[in-house]
Amino acid sequence: MxxxxxxxxxxxxxxxxxxxxALGFNLIYGATKFFxxxxxxxxxxxxxxxxxxxxxxxLNLFLSVFIGVATAAIAGYGLDKLIYLPLRKRKASNMxxxxxxxxxxxxxxxxxxxxxxxxxxxxxxxxxxxKIYEIYGGVIxxxxxxILISGILITAALVLSLKYTLxxxxxxxxxxxxxxxxxxxxxxxxxxxxxxxxxxxxAGLAGILIGFDTGIxxxxxxxxxxxxxxxxxxxxxxxxxxGFLGAFLLGFAENFGIWKISGEWKDAIAFALxxxxxxxxxxxxxxx
Amino acid sequence: xxxxxxxxxTKRFDGVKxxxxxxxxxxxxxxxxxxxxxxxxxxxxxxxxxxxxxxxxGIVIVDDALKLSNIKPYDILSYGITRxxxxxxLFNQMTVLDNVLAVLTERNVFGALFEKHNDYHLGKAxxxxxxxxLWEKRNELAANLSYGQRKLxxxxxxxxxxxxxxxxxxxxxxxFPEIIKTVSVIIKNLxxxxxxxILIEHNMEIIRELxxxxxxxxxxxxxxxxxxxxxxxxxxxVEAYLGE
Amino acid sequence: xxxxxxxxxxxxxxxxxGLSLNLVVGYTGxxxxxxxxxxxxxxxxTAILLTSLGVNFFVxxxxxxxxxxxxxxxxxxxxxxxxxxxxxxxxxxxNIIIFSVFLNWRELTRGPLGIPGIGKPSFGxxxxxxxxxxxxxxxxxxxxxxxxxxxxxxxxxxxxxGRILKAIREDEKAIQxxxxxxxxxxxxxxxxxxxxxxxxxxxxxSYITFIDPSSFWLMESIFILAIVILGGLSNLxxxxxxxxxxxxxxxxxxxxGMPNDIAAQMRQVIYGAILILLMLYRPQGLAGxxxx
Numbered sequence: 001m002x003x004x005x006x007x008x009x010x011x012x013x014x015x016x017x018x019x020x021x022a023l024g025f026n027l028i029y030g031a032t033k034f035f036x037x038x039x040x041x042x043x044x045x046x047x048x049x050x051x052x053x054x055x056x057x058x059l060n061l062f063l064s065v066f067i068g069v070a071t072a073a074i075a076g077y078g079l080d081k082l083i084y085l086p087l088r089k090r091k092a093s094n095m096x097x098x099x100x101x102x103x104x105x106x107x108x109x110x111x112x113x114x115x116x117x118x119x120x121x122x123x124x125x126x127x128x129x130x131k132i133y134e135i136y137g138g139v140i141x142x143x144x145x146x147i148l149i150s151g152i153l154i155t156a157a158l159v160l161s162l163k164y165t166l167x168x169x170x171x172x173x174x175x176x177x178x179x180x181x182x183x184x185x186x187x188x189x190x191x192x193x194x195x196x197x198x199x200x201x202x203a204g205l206a207g208i209l210i211g212f213d214t215g216i217x218x219x220x221x222x223x224x225x226x227x228x229x230x231x232x233x234x235x236x237x238x239x240x241x242x243g244f245l246g247a248f249l250l251g252f253a254e255n256f257g258i259w260k261i262s263g264e265w266k267d268a269i270a271f272a273l274x275x276x277x278x279x280x281x282x283x284x285x286x287x288x
Numbered sequence: 289x290x291x292x293x294x295x296x297x298t299k300r301f302d303g304v305k306x307x308x309x310x311x312x313x314x315x316x317x318x319x320x321x322x323x324x325x326x327x328x329x330x331x332x333x334x335x336x337x338x339x340x341x342x343x344x345x346g347i348v349i350v351d352d353a354l355k356l357s358n359i360k361p362y363d364i365l366s367y368g369i370t371r372x373x374x375x376x377x378l379f380n381q382m383t384v385l386d387n388v389l390a391v392l393t394e395r396n397v398f399g400a401l402f403e404k405h406n407d408y409h410l411g412k413a414x415x416x417x418x419x420x421x422l423w424e425k426r427n428e429l430a431a432n433l434s435y436g437q438r439k440l441x442x443x444x445x446x447x448x449x450x451x452x453x454x455x456x457x458x459x460x461x462x463x464f465p466e467i468i469k470t471v472s473v474i475i476k477n478l479x480x481x482x483x484x485x486i487l488i489e490h491n492m493e494i495i496r497e498l499x500x501x502x503x504x505x506x507x508x509x510x511x512x513x514x515x516x517x518x519x520x521x522x523x524x525x526v527e528a529y530l531g532e
Numbered sequence: 533x534x535x536x537x538x539x540x541x542x543x544x545x546x547x548x549x550g551l552s553l554n555l556v557v558g559y560t561g562x563x564x565x566x567x568x569x570x571x572x573x574x575x576x577x578t579a580i581l582l583t584s585l586g587v588n589f590f591v592x593x594x595x596x597x598x599x600x601x602x603x604x605x606x607x608x609x610x611x612x613x614x615x616x617x618x619x620x621x622x623x624x625x626x627n628i629i630i631f632s633v634f635l636n637w638r639e640l641t642r643g644p645l646g647i648p649g650i651g652k653p654s655f656g657x658x659x660x661x662x663x664x665x666x667x668x669x670x671x672x673x674x675x676x677x678x679x680x681x682x683x684x685x686x687x688x689x690x691x692x693x694g695r696i697l698k699a700i701r702e703d704e705k706a707i708q709x710x711x712x713x714x715x716x717x718x719x720x721x722x723x724x725x726x727x728x729x730x731x732x733x734x735x736x737x738s739y740i741t742f743i744d745p746s747s748f749w750l751m752e753s754i755f756i757l758a759i760v761i762l763g764g765l766s767n768l769x770x771x772x773x774x775x776x777x778x779x780x781x782x783x784x785x786x787x788x789g790m791p792n793d794i795a796a797q798m799r800q801v802i803y804g805a806i807l808i809l810l811m812l813y814r815p816q817g818l819a820g821x822x823x824x
Binding site: 338339340361362363364365366370371373377378379380381382386389390391393394395397400401402403445449 | 688691692693695696698699701702703705706707708709710711712713714716717720766822823
């Protein structure tokens, strides 16, 4: 019975990570209306950038985190500028965008494996134990606490800025109707570009935090993408609040189900759930 | 004879009634025009009748016999209905000829696989394409046609099915006068063959010239109906249009 | 010479995979990333039947086709509820689910250990026995299968059925209006395509004599997709060209002196880059018929 608080804590932490990944994904989907399949790999890029600067080169922790996040943001910006924007300008079909993002995901994942090997690595420089806090009978590491706090802060910051800043309003305008936004004079491509930067930065941060929590390997991008998509679909694709809710639901579902389900089937089960969900409730839990 | 009827037909989008308790009778063998200001529900009505969107309330009656509360797009031809779209929905990366042949072949999967293309199909396609003067362009990709030619191909495709009821959504929009004449002739010929035509149109001249009957829609409801001349003079109708 | 025969056999196998996927992606416009799953089902069916039950190769091909077809029917049915983005995503998911089955259903597939010792094809009528004993003979068999599949694909594409598939790709709702139950058509071609992929799998299993799940993971589906898009959607000869090109590519890499350990990753980078470049600069692929 006293694993319950621990499970709850773990669920919340997992939820916070997924929320961050889904946040970026939803933001980008809202503005561009296509499934950015590279989102997972961008989180991985952030993590590996930190690995290089923070661990290998031994730079200051905060500086390395900043560089990691920035690298992810630049990667996202680059993908949009070099690939998605030209395709959008050409009025390419969604299929073309999907295929291009599939290609980018494949290539980037392999590049990371070439540069950093396929081995599983952790982001801690030394293996000394982290600070541990006890909450209501459950144990939470310092990293996990940071994950939780950043997750909440970032989501709050994003939601608030979407609602109250001019930029946020423009993003919502583009998400609602790109053509209409263009007509009233919004430079939609610039907004989309910024959305990619922000969404990718958040993903990069999530990648770094996961790296601290459990470690990284080049192929984890797909698993992250999968989680991001599941969460987005459950919450309603493009819906920020829904993504937040869905993330915690997934976190709980995974942690409470994990005793019974062997780890190997995890991805398959996640996808099966996704497909079932798509069949019966494609709009997600929240009504728009 | 009432070949098509709607009783209390309703369609809601996000809570707004695009078509609201719409009841109308369409006479067989006549050309009926549907007019109304933008957003009055004309296209939604046609979409309901052709199964493109689902019916929320009311029914459609075909041939005074078939009562339908749920219309699937792949069934409408069996009810004798075919349609064209305002923005021609052609098979762009296929040839003009293929665009027409595609709708003439066996509906059944196995039949379509083993069907031998006989002269009969080619003949029907040729007939339809010649009516719109597109037979010479039969090997041209539909994507390469001009706007007017695209609309003509839309119509050729529809008439090749030899359906009973034709729902035409703004077939004249944006056309040059010569092509308008071609389309008028085709519609008149359909009437001569005993077919029924339902025409959504904005051009009042065309309504006056072609239509036997006019139905006016406004905000999803039936505003007025009757002979075009009478209807176009009615106060409510004029006001509805001025208001837009 | 042996090496050329090896490449030719691979060409035949991937040619079959490319042709079959093109029917679904290029002609019908369904972005399916599930193909490696059916390839794998064919391979595993043949592997299991040959090693544990000593079934004749050709019979196993038939059995594999039936298994693939049934599974494809179910998957196709579910996929038909989705369009565009969600379709690709769900098909992605099915690939992963089936891969998980290959990896984790140890009782059936021996999981990551794989299945070794798969026999070569043979057939016999009363006293006459014919056993494929060398690679050249296998190549001839593979090419025969390729030829058969090409012939069937061509027949499908040139038929009225093929024309409806293209119409579905262009505008599904519009062709429905004219009385076509597009669901049946999409399902039919998906099943046919899966059956063909399964044949490729059977050939692969017998040729390599050892299979394990790693040959049938998501990247394999993406590779086959790259073949189809490179070759040119909606063009059968294009798929063969695409297969040829992408089979020869690793050889070219080897020629350039790429170290082996990163060769696999490098290939992935190139496949990914090819997809991106094609979408940006030549979406109609080598054959240049259908522009995405």
